[in-house]
Structures are given as C-alpha cells and as structure tokens.
C-alpha cells in the first residue's frame with residue numbers, strides 16, 4: 001500500500017517524478033503525432049481535432065475525454081514540480097553550509113538547466129493554451145478550424161511566435177534528454193556501456209521529439225504548409 005510517508009520519502013518522491021514524467025512524455029509523443037497530420041492537409045488535421053472532442057461518445061459528453069486528459073496532465077505536472085522542488089530543498093537542507101569553492105561546471109548542460117527549462121515550459125504552456133486552445137492570442141482563433149489557427153500563428157511576419165515555440169520546444173528537448181538519461185541510467189547498468197546506451201536513448205527521444213514538433217512551425221513559415 002502507498003502511504004503518505006512513503007510518498008514523502010526521497011525514494012517515493014523520485015518514483016513520483018518518474019511516473020508523472022512518463023505520463024507527460026506519453027502525451028508529448030501522442031501530441032506530436034497528431035500535429036504531424038498538418039502535412040496531410042487541412043481536412044485531415046481538423047477532422048483529427050474534431051475526433052479528439054468526440055472520444056468516448058456517447059458514454060462521455062462532448063470534450064469529456066479532453067477534460068479527463070486535462071485533469072491527468074495537470075495532476076502529473078503538479079506532482080512533477082512538487083516532487084522536484086521538494087527533492088531540491090531536501091538536497092539543500094542536507095548541506096546547509098554551501099560549498100566555499102563550488103565548481104562552476106557541475107553535471108551536464110541539460111542537468112544544470114532543468115530548473116530554468118521548467119520555468120520556460122510552464123510559461124509556454126499558459127501561452128499555448130491561450131493561443132491554440134481558447135484562441136484568445138491567435139490571429140484567427142476559430143476553434144472549429146485548428147488548421148487555420150496553426151497556419152495564421154506561424155506566418156513569416158509572426159516570426160517571434162515561431163521563435164518562442166522554438167525556445168520552448170528546445171527547453172522540452174533538453175528537459176527530456178536529462179529525464180530519459182537519468183531514468184535509463186537508474187534502470188540500467190552503471191557501467192561505461194550502460195552510460196553510453198542511456199546517452200543514446202536520451203538523444204534519440206529528445207532529437208526525435210524536437211524535430212517532429214519544430215517541423216510544423218518551420219513548414220508554415222517556409223510556405224510548405226499553408
């Protein structure tokens with residue numbers, strides 16, 4: 001049985017980070033696959049978006065599945081940030097006297113940027129919902145035609161939107177690189193070969209996801225999709 005004290009233990013919190021991280025990664029893979037429908041055409045993309053609202057009908061009401069997904073994603077995000085913060089505070093408390101000569105380079109670039117990357121991703125999430133879900137920050141903002149919203153969003157004159165999306169996706173990529181690397185290293189052998197495998201797996205997931213996500217804004221910007 002999972003007790004409250006088990007969740008508060010360091011191992012419990014690491015498990016919570018891993019489980020919530022896996023939920024978020026599964027969503028990222030599914031969302032990327034859906035976004036790639038933009039290359040099939042407006043009809044296919046809009047049909048897919050409409051299907052998302054009707055999953056589970058008639059058992060679930062309209063958008064019922066989407067609300068379940070929103071609840072699960074929000075819970076996973078809150079758990080992930082809470083466990084990360086609590087683990088970081090605990091690590092600091094274990095060493096109340098700061099190192100007099102802290103080495104400036106510690107861990108990989110991805111590990112050192114986890115916190116700032118997390119902040120960029122959270123800001124992006126708020127902007128993204130107001131842009132492509134509610135349509136308030138989108139030049140078209142037509143909920144029935146998400147393809148038109150995406151094309152309007154990444155028009156060449158709105159290069160700053162593409163720039164923000166690029167920064168956010170790269171932050172997600174770096175975040176994922178570190179997350180997958182740590183997870184595979186925890187599960188695998190702590191040897192040079194195991195480390196190399198963990199690096200390879202992390203790079204494959206991060207590069208694959210970044211390329212899939214970024215292909216959409218760049219295809220619109222360059223006129224390939226429109």
Ligand code: HEM
Nearest residue numbers: 035049070128129132133146150165169172213214216217
């Ligand atoms: C750069 C490429 C991206 C594009 C073109 C894109 C496109 C879209 C579109 C069109 C929707 C609305 C779907 C609909 O209402 O029918 C959506 C929703 C969503 N996107 Fe993205 N997205 C991108 C990247 C991301 C990233 C990197 C994340 C996560 C970090 C993300 C998280 C979400 C979430 C959580 C929703 C659902 C919001 C809701 O509950 O309605 N997206 N996206």
